[in-house]
Amino acid sequence: MALFPVKGRANKNVKGTAVTAQGIWKEFRVYHEKNQSIKEIFIKRKRAEYETFWALKDVSFAVKQGITFGLIGENGSGKSTMLKILAKILRANQGTVEIKGKVSALLELGTGFHPELTGRENVFLNGSILGLSRKEISKRFNDIVAFSELEQFIDSPVKTYSSGMYVRLGFAVATNVDPDVLLIDEILAVGDEAFQRKSLDKLYELKKQKKTIIVVSHALSSIAEICDEAIWLDKGEIKAAGKARKVVATYLREVNRKEEERSDNEDEERLATPGSRRGSGELQIKSVKLLDGRGKERSIFKTGDKLIFRMEYEAKQPIEKPIFGFTLYTRSGVLCIGTNSRIFGLVPDKLSGNGVMEYEFDKLPLLGGEYELTVVVHDITGMHIFDSHDKKYHFRVSAIDNSDIGLFKTSGSWRMS
Amino acid sequence: MYLLAHLKDLIEYKELLYNLAKKELKIKYKNSALGFFWSLLNPILTMLVFSLVFVVIFKFKGIEYYSIFLLAGLLPWNFFNASVMGGAGSIIANSSLVKKVYFPRELIPISVALASLVNLFLELLVFLVFIIVVGFLSPKYFAVFKFLPYLVILLPILFLFSVGLALLVAALNVYLRDIQHIITILLMVWFYASPIIYKIDGMVPPKLIPFYKLNPMTDIILSFKSVLYWRHAPNLNWVLLSLFYAIISFLIGYAVFLRLEPDFAEEL
Incomplete structure (x- = not known):
């Protein structure tokens, strides 16, 4: 082609x-x-x-x-x-x-630094590799250090640097030697x-x-x-x-x-397997209910309806700062929405015993189609998952006549002047 | 011609060569309390051990001031040894540079040799202090100072010979890491096969003497001993032969190095 x-x-x-x-x-x-x-x-x-x-x-x-x-x-x-x-x-x-x-190169994660030498020594070594004299490097030295923001660490061996520091110094040297x-x-x-x-x-x-x-x-x-x-x-x-x-x-x-192409293939595999559950279990989501505006459990909604995800949880031990979240996918695996309570600003200091967490769509923005819901509760870092119900819940948004196409109803308006 | 063009490049990189050699010295003595003194302590201890074995235990009386005799050969040998050993592992030790930035790679083993040369100079200084002390007991040794200018010829020859071999083993070691270990053993054999701790006349069985002619280090060591111990000008034949060996060593070492150099980054 x-x-x-x-x-x-x-x-x-x-x-x-x-x-x-x-x-x-x-x-x-x-x-x-x-x-x-x-x-x-x-x-x-x-x-x-x-x-x-x-x-x-x-x-x-x-x-x-x-x-x-x-x-x-x-x-x-x-x-x-x-x-x-x-x-x-x-x-x-x-x-x-x-x-x-003159060529100056910055290849994958920093230039050639010798791990045993300090940042300062490496700057001078690199400068001379690029053909600069001692005087020329001295002249640029302060600029290089200032740019890399490594003033405090410039006299420590670079083997003690984090990869970020390494790259910062590398970038500062490579760009300040006038290539x-x-x-x-x-x-x-x-x-x-x-x-x-x-x-x-x-x-x-x-x-x-x-x-x-x-x-x-x-x-x-x-x-x-x-x-x-x-x-x-x-x-x-x-x-x-x-x-x-x-x-x-x-x-x-x-x-x-x-x-x-790839997601089409994955789809076929995925549809064959039902939703799965994983997590460490100190905090468990006992049940998930999809409710309408009157608190009735349903599996079919209309665009613009009220929709509430109601999660009943049980904390086997006091859990600090848990975060509840959910993601919505279409049947073909396209991620529509992913959000959590931390993004919203709700982070309880401690949770214990039984309780309920809800998310409410005042007006459901999704257009007609089949959707899958994943709910999750994890710690504040997001690294430790207490409980996750992967694509375990399904619901349908029925297509209404004279509707937009795509995934979401727009909130914009037309105007003529 | 090809080599000459490269050598010209090296002059442009003298600043880098200086920095690399400085780096070698810095890294060598980093985290050691005595730092630089180790490099002086090493020949002094070696000298003491050999003096003890030869003079006290073997009751060997054939060589006056054996310690000076020994050091006169040991110092150039130590330089050679350090350059070749250091050179062998140098490309691998500097892989973080080799894989990231371009510069003529030969600068790495050469800088190792330069760092060793700095050590040699310091050792020579200590040696001369020792000569002065001995001179008060036996004033004829002051004459060593008269012959020191010969080092201006001998040191470059020794340097060239060592660098040649260092370049060779540095390049080969990238492909075959065993070289480093083989070199350690070979150098030990080579040390005893060279007239450093003994002299050839009157000590080596005549049948073996022809073999010494095949050893390039013989002429270099004997030349150094002439100046630093025997207090006379080195035999012109030895000097010329050493120079010949040095040039051969450098040409072969450099040619092999340049051939293998472009693929270092891939092999490391």
């Missing part, structure tokens, strides 16, 4: 091309049993058995000076491998890479949200300075947002190339299509 014409070789002679990859092939060996000891070689008289697969198959592209370029694709599509080849960490079996200017070409792998997947925002701002700043940036990411929205151009790699081959927004859209369409 040809989406964009990409078969032609990248044009090497484009003026102001910063990065050119030409016909890159990369083969990996997967060893069944890696033997690296002489004994085995002599005893078995052969190298270990292995299978090979091509991680990249004839990949060519050119990145113009000053643009931001994205590599997208599923796990195992070869995008990180491509980045490592650009960074000269891996050698391609075939093909050539040409990069103009001509910056290679970044999945940086936006780590660190807290504030730091992610800050990193993006920094990337925008570098972009404004007309630095060439190549990004590998799963965060498609940020790729679409920050990148000018992108390629989509699928099983080592370029499937689409061009304007970042278009490539991301094409990629998303394909992912959604696959997802649907």
